[in-house]
Amino acid sequence: MNSVSSLIFLASIMVAIAAAQINVLTANYDTDRTNSNNSETILNPATVNAQSFGKLGTLPVDGEIYAQPLYVSGVAIAGHLHNVIYAATMHDSVYAFDADAIASGAPLWKVNLGTSIPASAIQAPPWLDGGHFTDVDVEVGILSTPVIDLGQQAIYLVSETVENGNPTFTLHALSLADGHEIASGPSVIAGSVSGTGDGGQTVQFNATQQLQRPGVALLNRELYVAFGSHGDDPPWHGWLFAYDASNLQHQLAILCTSPNGTGSSIWQSGRAPAIDDGGGVKVTRAEGSAPLIQDDASLYVATGNGDYDGMTNFGESILRLSPIHLDVMDWFTPDNFVDLTDGDRDLGSSGIILVPGTNLLVTAGKSGNVYLTPRSDMGHTTPANSATSQSFNVTSTGIWDTALWNNQSGPTLYVASAYGGPLEAFRITNGVFSTQVQSQTPSFPTYFAGIAISSDSGRDGTGIVWLTTADVNQNPAVGVLSAFDADDLTHLLWSSTTSPTRDAPGVFAKFVPPTVVNGKVFVPTFSNQLAVYGLLTVASKGPSK
Secondary structure, eight states, rough: OOHHHHHHHHHHHHHHHHOOOOOOOSTTTSSSSSOOEEBBBBTTTTOOTTTEEEEEEEEEEEOOOOSOOEEEEEEEEEEEEEEEEEEETTTTTEEEEEETTTTOOOEEOOOOSSSOOGGGOOOOOOEEEEEEOOOOSESSSSOOOEEEEETTTTEEEEEEEEETEEEEEEEEEEETOOBBTTTTOOOOOEEEEEOOSSSEEEEEEGGEEEEOOOOOEEEEEEEEEEEEEEETTTSBBBBEEEEETTTTEEEEEEEEEEEEEEEEOOOOOGGOOEEOOOOEEEEETTTTSEEEEEEEEEEEEEEEEBOOOOSBBBBBBEEEETTTTTEEEEEEETTHHEEEEEEOGGGGGGGOOOOOTEEEEEEETTTTTEEESSSSSOOOEEEESSOOEEEEESSOOOOEEEEEEEETTEEEEEEEETTBOOOOEEEEEEEEOOOSSEEOOOOOOSSSSSSEEEETTOOTTHHHHEEEEETTTTSSEEEEEEEEETEEEEEEEEEESHHHHHHHHOOSSSSSEEETTTTTTEOSSSEEEEEEETTTTTTOOOOOO
């Protein structure tokens, strides 16, 4: 074929692949942060069972995986098309694997971005009385989930590395095709705001005191990077940075959530900031810079322990932010915020979920409470239960992870207790949670579970809740992947414990949801491997090469 015919042929293949495949480009599957894929047509309660489903293999990497794997179909790499799963490690490496060639185990490409921070070098907070920092047990490298922009053909991520003997956070844009830096990257994350929180007139971002835990977020061509703390080791603050995705050297805005106080981390157990694009008309930023922003779009984050005054300090709060300048446009802070902070019961422990098709958002905290509030007219400092907001207690041990299934019968929230207990389902009807448990699993002796939901268009009878757990009595904690009928959590469809020799994923990775896409389940582990599951009776077939 001549060159024009070849290009047309290649383009037709890419269109066919894209039509048949679903991409997972961002943390928690979508910008509503539901942890739900409603476009899974291969895996369902009829096909996921002990006879037909199991582990297909593992993909070796060089470190622990805290970040959710991302999936892109039909990526052109070295002249061939591949469906690609991207994985980032705490050793500061990024891998691109062929999602349809699990048996080979070899990456299509790999890049390392520098020297990671040994966990032993991180100062322990005073409340540990000389103990060791234990939130991360080996090293800190790429901790958060990246985000992918198909228009730019880039994966954006944040690494933490040792530079000149100091911890440094760096924003990268890597080519999906081969991992080389693009968009004028990399860019060191730095900045300051006016405030008295650190004893002077300026609060400087201090990389030694922060963790970049929430997933990186993307709205049009603007990136958002949020920070929590090293175990509340003072001084610390919540931070949110905005960057131009086309030029990483262009920092657009900074928000500090406690410039005249302390604390108020944005950590969210890894959940990325939620985005309501508003559906409005795209307008150019007033400064005339490149990114285009929806004029009525909003970002949502939840903060943890810290000072609150309703003016500049926003501890224990749900914040609605302008995506252009990161201004606080509205907020909700339960009126018991002092008790929450004094008791280390971060409201922001699980992050924000936007309930699709409504004006509602959901979050849950270390108090064990679930909160349902409007996105507009949020009420500022009000009782957790009021004319506009609802709160109810699910567990005494706290909540780190949730998932929402927007199904035919109505939005359903799945809640995992932090330190063991059942996975429970609660339904939203007429804009209000029914506090009666709709269904629940048996109790698990687990902690920091990961949750994901897959279904075919949200139809009843097609949904599966995927749960990653570990027995807290084991050390190291061997991970377990379980699949439950989303309509009836008493119905266990499949578990890796049935055939542990074949199906055990490896050492459990906390907080991170499995990535369920196009008939496969990708499970991060702390065993330096990505475990891959699927139908055992179907041979893997990749796109045309």
